[in-house]
Amino acid sequence: MTAVQDQPATVDAPASVEVQRAFPPPWLRRVGSWFLSLYAGLGLLYLFVPIAVIVAFSFNAEDSTYNIEWDGFTFDNWADPFAEQGLVDALVLSLKIAAIATAAAVVLGGLVALALTRYRFQGSGFVNLFLVLPLTTPEIVLGASLASLFIARTYPSPVPDSRGFDAVLIAHIMFCVSFVSLTVKARLRGFDWTLEDAAMDLGAGPVRTFLKVTFPLMIPGILAAALLSFALSLDDFIITLFNAGDQTTFPIYIYGAAQRAIPPQIQVLSSMILFASVAILVTGTLIGRRREAAATR
Amino acid sequence: MADDTVIGIEKVSKRFGGFVAVHEADFAIARGKFFSMLGPSGCGKTTTLRMIAGFEQTTSGRITLEGKDVSRVPPYKRNVNTVFQHYALFPHMSVFDNVAFGPRSRRTGREEVSKRVRELLDVVRLSQFAERKPGQLSGGQQQRVALARALVNYPSALLLDEPLGALDLKLRQAMQLELKRIQREVGITFVYVTHDQEEALTMSDRIAVMNEGHVEQIASPEEIYDKPASVFVAGFIGVANLLRVTVDSVNGEQATVKFPDDTRVSASSAGASFAIGSPATLMLRPERIRLSMTEPSTKGARLGASVAQLTFQGPLVRTELRTSDGSEIVAHIGPDDDLPALRPNDQVWLTWDEDAARLLPIADERLGGEAREIEEIGQVHFARSDA
The missing domain is CATH 3.40.50.300 (P-loop containing nucleotide triphosphate hydrolases)
Structure with a gap:
């Protein structure tokens, strides 16, 4: 009798496990995974449709002044991407600003990141706060206050208004420094500082230690930060508009053009920038993968 | 130098x-x-x-x-x-x-x-x-x-x-x-x-x-x-029995010490000086202790104890003993030690060579609890x- 009474207890346990496994039932799980795919697909569609439209309309044989109706497929726009002189000038200006701003921001922001991760010093908390400030302040506020700064500067100076190329550059360097230092800082978080001890221990002075050990290991973080800040500078509109003065950057040109007519070259150049970014991204990923494979071989 | x-x-x-x-x-x-x-x-x-x-x-x-x-x-x-x-x-x-x-x-x-x-x-x-x-x-x-x-x-x-x-x-x-x-x-x-x-x-x-x-x-x-x-070195390196004793007399590098139950044994006191009547620590390595069921006939250090626990550890048997005053002593018994099978609560005698026992100053509380911070x-x- 006792043996029989013991039985249910031992049988019960696997049964309850069975019940847990039975939920959700297979059909519901199938529906769930189908729904998840649909949901994810819609999400991707939402992200990519605008980009696809830009690329598609770069091939549009446009009739109207506004390049918004599909009038037939053509390669003409791509054959002559630099037809609009104003657009090309604006793009060159933007690339120039982005290049200088990135170079300056990488040096300044990289050093800030190094100082903040390497040492604890009085006021490092404040520096951290100041770094985040340009990212959290609405661009419109930043742009407007910078504009008033650059106009206000005219009082002692003979120039009536100091907005223009230099002002845009200064503004871009300012917010790029924030992005660079935060990106590099995140990459440096796991850095093994005993490597520096090891280099010094082996007879390398501070300069050689930095050039041969610290800096080479920072390069991936710096590259990521440089790409980010280049992209941010290239497409910044609000802050730039406030401070550009008589300068016309790529975003400002497009904004202006959209008021009157949209030449298909805008889509062509935009697509080019898009493809260039994708190419950089893919190369970066491939190099990273090959390195990883080499490291674990 | x-x-x-x-x-x-x-x-x-x-x-x-x-x-x-x-x-x-x-x-x-x-x-x-x-x-x-x-x-x-x-x-x-x-x-x-x-x-x-x-x-x-x-x-x-x-x-x-x-x-x-x-x-x-x-x-x-x-x-x-x-x-x-x-x-x-x-x-x-x-x-x-x-x-x-x-x-x-x-x-x-x-x-x-x-x-x-x-x-x-x-x-x-x-x-x-x-x-x-x-x-x-x-x-x-x-x-x-x-x-x-x-x-x-x-x-x-x-x-x-x-x-x-x-x-x-x-x-x-x-x-x-x-x-x-x-x-x-x-x-x-x-x-x-x-x-x-x-x-x-x-x-x-x-x-x-x-x-x-x-x-x-x-x-x-x-x-x-x-x-x-x-005491720290003795306890940190290997296993050591550290027993509380009182210094009874000192003669050159040899001292006689007293257990709480008045058993007297002699020990080496080299390397430190001890005041008569002051507390000290007696160190005994477990492998230097011999056990016997009957009181040994030879002169020298001896201590009565009861077996508390025996643990077989392959090459040796770890024997935990308790003396009459309640202090615990660990002895390692090798396979060559000719002993009848011991059981917990057996009464045994501990003996050791004179040079096996060392007298150490009692541990001082120098820095207290700050060790963890370093x-x-x-x-x-x-x-x-x-x-």
Whole structure:
């Protein structure tokens, strides 16, 4: 009798496990995974449709002044991407600003990141706060206050208004420094500082230690930060508009053009920038993968 | 100081804020020796090593290297090299470039660099891995690269900071022998930091046992084990019975002590002075204790006890005993000890040779509960920015 009474207890346990496994039932799980795919697909569609439209309309044989109706497929726009002189000038200006701003921001922001991760010093908390400030302040506020700064500067100076190329550059360097230092800082978080001890221990002075050990290991973080800040500078509109003065950057040109007519070259150049970014991204990923494979071989 | 001194530690203290990590360490390390600093984490051994390397500055006292004061010399101008706990190999350089980093930093000619690197990779038996990156090597191989990299500059002394801590037991034991072999082969002074007493006993010519910033004893492994200078050393190295006794009489290096139940035994009191009537600690190694069922007929030390617990541990049986006053004693019984099977609560007699019992000053509470803090300071990197 006792043996029989013991039985249910031992049988019960696997049964309850069975019940847990039975939920959700297979059909519901199938529906769930189908729904998840649909949901994810819609999400991707939402992200990519605008980009696809830009690329598609770069091939549009446009009739109207506004390049918004599909009038037939053509390669003409791509054959002559630099037809609009104003657009090309604006793009060159933007690339120039982005290049200088990135170079300056990488040096300044990289050093800030190094100082903040390497040492604890009085006021490092404040520096951290100041770094985040340009990212959290609405661009419109930043742009407007910078504009008033650059106009206000005219009082002692003979120039009536100091907005223009230099002002845009200064503004871009300012917010790029924030992005660079935060990106590099995140990459440096796991850095093994005993490597520096090891280099010094082996007879390398501070300069050689930095050039041969610290800096080479920072390069991936710096590259990521440089790409980010280049992209941010290239497409910044609000802050730039406030401070550009008589300068016309790529975003400002497009904004202006959209008021009157949209030449298909805008889509062509935009697509080019898009493809260039994708190419950089893919190369970066491939190099990273090959390195990883080499490291674990 | 003798001519064969490579590193001199002269009344060196190190404070981090209000905390004393090392207190007036004062000793010399002889040329060509395998010297270990042994102690629990936070005893100041790593801090001492980092001061020798130059990563930390002394708060007071001075450090000499080959007779010259290097207390304020930066690490890259000191002719000592370090093997770090987690190797600190440069991940972006090949094994060859890692090892070549030292001589290249010292502007050695290209051919000389290549010759020396090959030679050292030969010593650590890694010649065929010269072109690999550290990430492609096993832990033991990385360890050997770190060793070659630190030895390639022909330093006056090699500093090793718990270098085997990250390896598993089997590999650790193999590397212990390997380290000893390499040390003999290159003849360079090794200064080895470890918390593993077995490791220190296996490899060292001399051991400095440290506790809470103080050097408790510096001696050969045999002496440290057989003649510990303090209760801490006795308890930290191997297993020791530490019994509370009262000093009854002292005669030269021999003392007679009294247990609470008035049993008197004699013990060696060499190396310390004891006041008659004062409390002291009697140390007995478990393997020096013999057990018998009947009261021994011979003269000499004896103590009655009852068996509390027996644990079979392969080569020996660990026997826990309780004396009439309640103190616990552990004895190790080997297979050759001719004893009838013991059972808990059996009454037995303990005897030991006169030289097996050592009298030690009772432990003093020097620094109290601060020991735990050093561990953090020793390992956290921004200690330097405080300095």
